[in-house]
Structures are given as structure tokens and as C-alpha cells.
Amino acid sequence: MFNLKQFEVWFVTGSQHLYGSKTLKQVAFHSQKIAKALNAAPAIPVKVVFKSVLTTPDAVTALCQEANNAPGCLGLVTWCHTFSPSKMWINGLKILRKPILHFHTQHNCDIPWSSIDMDFMNLNQSAHGDREHGFIMSRMRLDRKVVTGFWQDVAIQKQIGAWCRAAAAWHDWQGAKFCRFGDNMREVAVTEGDKVAVQIKFGYSVNGYGVGDLVKYINEATDAQINALVQEYMASYVIAPEFRKSGEKQNSLREAARIEIGLRAFIKEGSFKGFTTTFEDLHGLAQLPGLAAQRLMAEGYGFGAEGDWKTCALVRAMKVMSIGLKGGTSFMEDYTYHLHPKSMNVLGAHMLEICPSIAKSKPSLEVHPLGIGGKADPARLVFDTPPGPGLNAAIMDMGNRFRLLVNEVDVVSQERPLPKLPVARAFWVPKPDFHTAVTAWIYAGGAHHTGFSQSVTTEMLEDFANMAGVELMVIDSDTTIRQFKRELNWNEIYYGLRNGLAS
Numbered sequence: 001m002f003n004l005k006q007f008e009v010w011f012v013t014g015s016q017h018l019y020g021s022k023t024l025k026q027v028a029f030h031s032q033k034i035a036k037a038l039n040a041a042p043a044i045p046v047k048v049v050f051k052s053v054l055t056t057p058d059a060v061t062a063l064c065q066e067a068n069n070a071p072g073c074l075g076l077v078t079w080c081h082t083f084s085p086s087k088m089w090i091n092g093l094k095i096l097r098k099p100i101l102h103f104h105t106q107h108n109c110d111i112p113w114s115s116i117d118m119d120f121m122n123l124n125q126s127a128h129g130d131r132e133h134g135f136i137m138s139r140m141r142l143d144r145k146v147v148t149g150f151w152q153d154v155a156i157q158k159q160i161g162a163w164c165r166a167a168a169a170w171h172d173w174q175g176a177k178f179c180r181f182g183d184n185m186r187e188v189a190v191t192e193g194d195k196v197a198v199q200i201k202f203g204y205s206v207n208g209y210g211v212g213d214l215v216k217y218i219n220e221a222t223d224a225q226i227n228a229l230v231q232e233y234m235a236s237y238v239i240a241p242e243f244r245k246s247g248e249k250q251n252s253l254r255e256a257a258r259i260e261i262g263l264r265a266f267i268k269e270g271s272f273k274g275f276t277t278t279f280e281d282l283h284g285l286a287q288l289p290g291l292a293a294q295r296l297m298a299e300g301y302g303f304g305a306e307g308d309w310k311t312c313a314l315v316r317a318m319k320v321m322s323i324g325l326k327g328g329t330s331f332m333e334d335y336t337y338h339l340h341p342k343s344m345n346v347l348g349a350h351m352l353e354i355c356p357s358i359a360k361s362k363p364s365l366e367v368h369p370l371g372i373g374g375k376a377d378p379a380r381l382v383f384d385t386p387p388g389p390g391l392n393a394a395i396m397d398m399g400n401r402f403r404l405l406v407n408e409v410d411v412v413s414q415e416r417p418l419p420k421l422p423v424a425r426a427f428w429v430p431k432p433d434f435h436t437a438v439t440a441w442i443y444a445g446g447a448h449h450t451g452f453s454q455s456v457t458t459e460m461l462e463d464f465a466n467m468a469g470v471e472l473m474v475i476d477s478d479t480t481i482r483q484f485k486r487e488l489n490w491n492e493i494y495y496g497l498r499n500g501l502a503s
């Protein structure tokens with residue numbers, strides 16, 4: 001995809017002239033030291049740039065305007081080393097369009113018991129300076145993240161890093177374009193939504209294209225391009241012997257390559273960050289483009305099956321959040337259950353389109369009948385997912401708001417092989433347990449399509465929801481049905497008052 005180090009967060013310190021130039025020089029020195037340490041922290045994937053010590057309303061406003069207009073700036077990290085009167089922040093915060101993190105820290109870790117004096121106290125007073133700063137943002141009803149702790153603490157740096165990843169994903173959505181080939185699956189409700197509201201709320205656009213528009217690009221693929229891509233397949237995956245000979249499976253593989261070449265050309269020309277397909281609209285295609293979707297997802301593109309553009313955009317955002325982290329991210333669907341009393345699990349899969357970034361080992365490239373869509377047997381990558389922690393996230397249009405729903409899971413090994421199920425799959429135990437998690441998901445109106453990840457964390461998605469200004473519901477180890485239903489009811493009242501009643 002891209003290197004997150006091309007982006008910046010600006011470290012901004014608040015103070016005032018009351019303390020004199022000597023103190024302000026110390027404030028700047030300490031701030032630069034902290035910003036430099038955060039910039040070098042492995043947990044923080046973007047550049048942390050010291051910008052200024054702000055002491056006047058005009059300076060705050062000018063910096064916020066600069067941040068708005070800086071294409072590489074993801075947001076501001078603010079800290080009030082001394083007392084910074086919060087009225088001077090009002091005009092700047094009113095116009096700020098970038099996310100903000102309020103870092104409540106101090107330069108010193110320990111109190112210097114034997115030497116502390118009033119000069120030290122006048123310099124190191126974030127304990128009440130940041131309370132003033134926090135008040136004005138709460139008074140202005142500003143969504144932001146607050147991180148509290150010592151700046152050298154790795155756990156604290158990880159919190160800032162999670163916010164930076166969410167900010168990068170939010171930045172990536174602004175002006176992003178996603179294309180839909182055909183419509184969504186007929187009569188399905190959850191994959192529908194208000195695309196105008198989405199563009200206003202989230203900053204990305206979704207537009208439809210006829211499958212014939214794509215077929216034109218597919219038909220332009222040359223034999224030389226197809227030969228080269230088939231050789232890439234042969235070198236990248238576990239290949240059955242029959243693929244290396246001429247015949248039906250070889251032809252199927254070549255057709256999959258033709259589709260991938262055309263799809264890549266279409267997406268590149270249109271500068272799209274993701275796409276959707278549907279098996280109900282395959283006119284002119286020899287097979288459902290499963291292998292192409294898998295491989296493009298592995299490179300960071302968003303994808304949604306059956307026209308599910310909201311999940312497509314969410315997968316893209318989660319891909320951006322996870323850049324450089326161990327573990328993968330994929331489009332996913334809760335497909336079927338294992339309801340044995342001693343082990344109740346979910347088998348996640350899809351017809352074809354699961355990203356190989358979540359593969360436990362080298363995927364197997366296979367061709368099998370699909371049984372749906374009425375087209376030729378499609379190529380696909382088959383693999384299992386490694387055990388470990390993960391999560392599923394879904395985003396739904398609830399009428400008067402969008403809801404982001406997250407369920408933490410533990411991915412486990414399958415109890416037995418699945419020799420007759422030639423698709424990519426993941427097997428997990430949802431938290432806190434199967435009954436509670438699935439029941440809560442259904443109460444929340446959770447979609448059957450999700451973004452599945454073993455790298456993105458709940459904290460990142462919480463920060464992302466905060467930046468987007470959307471409702472977040474989390475199902476984790478602490479969830480109970482009684483409390484979860486209360487939260488849903490409370491949110492209904494809150495968003496009804498804030499946004500209006502659902503239609």
C-alpha cells in the first residue's frame with residue numbers, strides 16, 4: 001500500500017506569557033524532547049513533528065488553519081506543559097477539521113523530593129493545565145482521545161500509535177472512491193444504505209458501474225500479460241499438477257488471470273481504493289472474480305461481496321490501520337456454526353473472496369465448482385487461518401446514524417480437516433462466549449459481512465469511530481446481554497436527540 005511514515009501528527013504545546021521567556025524556553029525544550037521520543041517510538045507508525053508552543057489565541061488559530069490545509073497532517077497531539085488559558089483555544093478548535101489527541105503527561109517522571117521548589121512547580125503544572133484544556137474541549141462537545149501517563153511508557157506510546165493508525169485510516173477515507181460492479185444482492189437490506197449521507201459523513205464516494213464497463217478492460221488483456229500472471233501464480237502458491245498442463249483447469253486459471261488484469265486496469269485508471277461485485281450480475285464474465293478479489297485485497301484494496309460497499313470501505317480502512325503489523329485483515333462472513341455443547345464456534349468463510357493476508361501457510365490455488373452464479377468453475381486460494389486473537393467489525397446504516405459493531409474473538413484450529421470445502425476459512429470462538437456474542441450481535445442489527453482482522457485492535461476501531469462521529473458497540477469479555485441492551489436503548493435516545501429520529 002504505502003508507508004505510514006509519509007504522514008505526520010503535530011505535537012503542539014500550550015502555555016502562556018505569564019511565566020516569562022526563561023520558562024517558555026524550558027517548555028519548548030521539554031516539548032521537543034518528548035516529540036522526538038514519540039517520533040522514535042516503534043509503536044507510533046507516523047512522524048511526530050514538534051510544531052510550536054502556543055501562547056496566544058491568534059497562534060492557536062493560525063496553527064489549526066495550517067493543519068487543516070496540510071495534506072500530510074493526520075491530526076494534532078496537544079499537551080499543556082503549564083497552564084494554558086482555554087479561551088485562547090476556542091477559535092482554533094472551532095475551525096479544526098483534523099482529529100485531536102489530548103496527551104496528559106509531564107516531562108518528569110518522579111517528583112524531585114529534595115530539590116522541588118516553586119520554580120519547578122511553575123514549570124511543571126500539566127496536572128492542572130491539562131484540566132483547563134480538557135474543560136474547553138468538553139464544553140465545546142469535541143470528540144477527541146485522551147491519553148494519560150508518562151511519555152516514555154511503552155503502553156502509553158501504543159495508545160498514541162493506535163490513534164495514529166485510526167487517523168491514517170480516516171485521512172485515507174477523505175476523497176476516497178469505491179466502485180460497485182452491478183448493484184447489491186437483490187432484496188438484501190443490510191448491504192443497502194444512503195450513499196449521499198455516507199459521503200457527507202465519512203468523506204468517501206461510492207458509484208456504480210455496469211459489468212460491461214469492466215468486461216471491456218478484461219477483453220483487452222493480452223496473451224503475454226496472461227502468460228506472465230499465470231507464471232506469477234505458479235511461483236506464489238501451492239499448485240496442483242493438473243494446472244501445469246493444458247486443459248479445463250488451465251483454461252480456468254487463464255480466465256482468472258484475464259479478469260484480474262482487466263480489474264486492475266479499471267481500478268488503477270479510476271483511482272479506486274476498493275470495489276464490490278455480485279454473483280447476480282456477471283454478464284460477460286466467464287467466472288466470478290474470486291482470485292482477483294483475494295489478491296487485490298492482499299495489496300490493501302477494500303472489497304465487499306454482493307455489492308456491500310459499506311464493508312468494502314471498512315475493510316479498506318482496517319487495511320490502512322494495520323499497515324506494518326503482524327496478522328492480516330480480510331472481508332469475512334459468519335457462514336455456519338459448530339454447536340457442540342463443549343465447543344461452540346463460528347466457521348467464517350465466503351464463496352471465494354477471503355484475503356490471503358490471514359493465511360496460516362502458503363495458500364493452495366484451486367479450481368472447483370461454485371454452485372451459485374451460473375458461471376464456469378472459478379479459481380480461488382484455499383487456506384486456513386492461524387490461531388490467535390482477532391475481531392470482526394461491521395458497519396450498518398441504522399437510519400438516523402451509522403453503527404460500528406465490534407466483536408472480539410479467539411481464532412482456534414479446526415477440530416478436523418475440511419476436505420470437501422475448498423474455500424479460505426477461519427474458525428473462531430467469539431467473546432465472551434458463543435451465546436452472548438451472537439445474541440448481542442443480532443440485537444445490535446449486526447451485518448453478516450464483516451471486516452475480520454488479527455492485527456487491528458478494538459482500540460483502533462474505537463478511535464476511528466470517535467473521529468467519524470459514529471456509534472460504537474463492542475462485544476468483548478465483559479459483555480452481558482442485559483447491559484448491552486441497555487446501551488442500545490440509551491444510544492437510541494442519545495442519537496435520536498442528536499441526529500433526529502430514524503425514518
